[in-house]
Amino acid sequence: GRSSTAAASLTLDEAVAARDSVAKAAYSAAFSWIIDAINRRLAELSEEGVDDGGTGIGVLDIFGFEVFDVNTFEQLCINYANEKLHGLFVHHVFRMEMAMYKTENIDVSSITFSDNREIIGLIEDRPLGVFALLDEACLFPRSTDKSFIMKLEGALKRNPYFSPMGRTTSNSGRRSAVAQAA
Numbered sequence: 276g277r278s279s280t281a282a283a284s285l286t287l288d289e290a291v292a293a294r295d296s297v298a299k300a301a302y303s304a305a306f307s308w309i310i311d312a313i314n315r316r317l318a319e320l321s322e323e324g325v326d327d328g329g330t331g332i333g334v335l336d337i338f339g340f341e342v343f344d345v346n347t348f349e350q351l352c353i354n355y356a357n358e359k360l361h362g363l364f365v366h367h368v369f370r371m372e373m374a375m376y377k378t379e380n381i382d383v384s385s386i387t388f389s390d391n392r393e394i395i396g397l398i399e400d401r402p403l404g405v406f407a408l409l410d411e412a413c414l415f416p417r418s419t420d421k422s423f424i425m426k427l428e429g430a431l432k433r434n435p436y437f438s439p440m441g442r443t444t445s446n447s448g449r450r451s452a453v454a455q456a457a
Contacts, residue, residue: 351405355398358391365390394436403430 285293343350365388373383401407408426412418424440431437 351398355395358395358398362391362395393434397431397434397436405431 369386369388369390373386376383396404398405399407402411405427408430409423412423412426427437428439432439
């Protein structure tokens with residue numbers, strides 16, 4: 276076939292954005308192809324009578340936890356969604372199963388696990404969660420990134436899951452997703 280080439284002069288930022296757009300489009304196309312292939316195969320099994328209606332597959336596509344030099348509101352929302360999904364996972368896998376075991380008189384006292392309710396609260400609690408403080412900051416036209424960060428640091432300094440930008444939390448040894456994404 277016939278081929279053609281198009282060239283454009285781009286700044287570094289424009290080139291990075293274009294590269295990222297191509298990567299996202301390729302990922303989306305590959306993910307859609309995988310889902311379609313799975314759905315076609317499950318439909319074939321159902322038509323062949325192999326599937327009794329009790330089998331299925333769930334595919335969850337989420338962003339991973341990423342660490343950038345500069346994070347954005349988008350990254351905060353991605354991290355928040357990941358924390359909420361992890362919280363749902365813990366609730367269903369551990370809490371609901373343990374409740375079921377207790378009804379069957381199975382001893383679950385030796386089962387321990389940690390959840391992330393405090394981290395979710397750090398982000399969504401009112402009046403002192405990150406989102407509530409951001410809502411408040413948005414009400415003031417002269418609010419800046421710096422004044423918002425200062426507000427976060429003042430309001431959340433006693434929260435063990437929050438650390439000022441660039442520092443690690445003492446309880447986890449990892450950078451706070453909230454402080455880094457704010």
